[in-house]
Amino acid sequence: EPEVTQTPSHQVTQMGQEVILRCVPISNHLYFYWYRQILGQKVEFLVSFYNNEISEKSEIFDDQFSVERPDGSNFTLKIRSTKLEDSAMYFCASSETPSRRASGNLAKNIQYFGAGTRLSVL
Amino acid sequence: GENVEQHPSTLSVQEGDSAVIKCTYSDSASNYFPWYKQELGKGPQLIIDIRSNVGEKKDQRIAVTLNKTAKHFSLHITETQPEDSAVYFCAARHLEGGGNKLTFGTGTQLKVEL
Numbered sequence: 064e065p066e067v068t069q070t071p072s073h074q075v076t077q078m079g080q081e082v083i084l085r086c087v088p089i090s091n092h093l094y095f096y097w098y099r100q101i102l103g104q105k106v107e108f109l110v111s112f113y114n115n116e117i118s119e120k121s122e123i124f125d126d127q128f129s130v131e132r133p134d135g136s137n138f139t140l141k142i143r144s145t146k147l148e149d150s151a152m153y154f155c156a157s158s159e160t161p162s163r164r165a166s167g168n169l170a171k172n173i174q175y176f177g178a179g180t181r182l183s184v185l
Numbered sequence: 186g187e188n189v190e191q192h193p194s195t196l197s198v199q200e201g202d203s204a205v206i207k208c209t210y211s212d213s214a215s216n217y218f219p220w221y222k223q224e225l226g227k228g229p230q231l232i233i234d235i236r237s238n239v240g241e242k243k244d245q246r247i248a249v250t251l252n253k254t255a256k257h258f259s260l261h262i263t264e265t266q267p268e269d270s271a272v273y274f275c276a277a278r279h280l281e282g283g284g285n286k287l288t289f290g291t292g293t294q295l296k297v298e299l
Contacts, residue, residue, distance in 0.1 A: 067228070094285060106229065106274060108286040119286055154228055158285065172217070172280060174287060176228035 065089040067177035069155050075183045076145055084140045084180045086155030095138045096156040096174060097130065099123070106154065112138065145184045152179045187212040189277050191290025198265050199298055206293045208275035209257040215277040218258050219287070220249060223272045232273075233260070236280070265297045 068087040076082050088095050097109040111118040112130050129141045138157075142149055159171040188211040198204045210218075216237035221229035235242045235249045235258065242249050246265075251258040262269055272294050276287040 069228075096285070098287075098289075105291050106287075106289040108288065111285050121286070156228075172285075173219070173231055173234070174285070176221070176230070178226065178228045 065175075067155055067157055067175050069153075069177035069180050071180060072178065073181045073183070075185065078147060078184055079144050082142050082145055082182065084142075084153050084155075084182070086138045086140070086177055087136050088138055088155065088157030089159075089175055090136070092157035092159050092175075094118070094158045094160065095130075095132070096158075097140045098154045098156065098176075099151040100154065100179075101148075101151040109140070109153075142182075145182075147184050150182055150184045152181050154179045187215055187277055187279075187288040189275060189288050189290040191275050191293060193293060194291065195294045195296070197296045197298060200265060200267060202265055204260075204262045204265055204269070204295055204297075206260045206273055206275070206295070207257060208259070208277075208290050209255075210277040210288075211256065212277070212279070213253075213256065214279045215288075217278045217280045218249070218251060219276050219278075220247075220260050221274045221276065221289075223274065223292075225271075229274055262295075265295075267297050267299060270295055270297045 070085045095112045098106050100106045108121050110120040110124045127143045131139050155177045156174040158174045191208045219234035222232045223229045233247050233249050246263045248261040272292045274292050275290040278287050
């Protein structure tokens with residue numbers, strides 16, 4: 064069964080350093096997402112990406128964050144200067160199509176999640 | 186924006202018993218409600234979803250009910266088994282709305298005891 068792959072599984076970094084979290088979405092999917100989960104809290108939406116541009120972002124996704132699809136398979140989340148409060152589990156997800164094109168077909172809207180990258184900022 | 190509340194935060198049941206997890210949402214425009222199961226060390230996996238044009242959906246031992254008027258929806262697991270032990274998240278979304286983002290509940294740690 065196709066799956067979303069994330070690397071690394073655990074990233075430890077010093078405050079102020081840049082980190083890049085990597086994701087390989089499911090191959091025929093066109094819509095990509097990043098979510099994060101601070102320990103003991105809700106899974107929170109960060110950003111969605113379609114057609115090589117950000118589709119929607121939350122207030123968490125400030126100028127320190129950026130996303131990129133550098134090639135045909137990878138989708139990355141970069142944090143430029145990490146803060147202690149960036150420590151969290153980061154989940155990548157992908158779905159087949161944007162909702163507006165496929166609202167009549169629920170299966171195409173399903174978001175499939177990777178196993179996550181645990182980011183620890185020291 | 187949308188706000189999803191979920192309870193209980195932890196739930197222990199005996200094997201074979203039923204488990205019920207409840208969620209409420211705030212945005213009446215939300216019309217899609219998936220449930221995800223997260224096992225240790227893995228990402229959330231969709232187990233069942235429902236659109237607002239139906240009131241109930243079943244898939245073997247799992248069912249979801251939706252009350253649009255009251256803005257709440259519930260997950261029902263019957264004949265629970267040890268492998269049902271996991272964290273369960275409800276979520277809400279407006280399918281035809283501005284974006285594809287899911288708004289999640291806080292999660293329920295379900296423990297099925299032998």
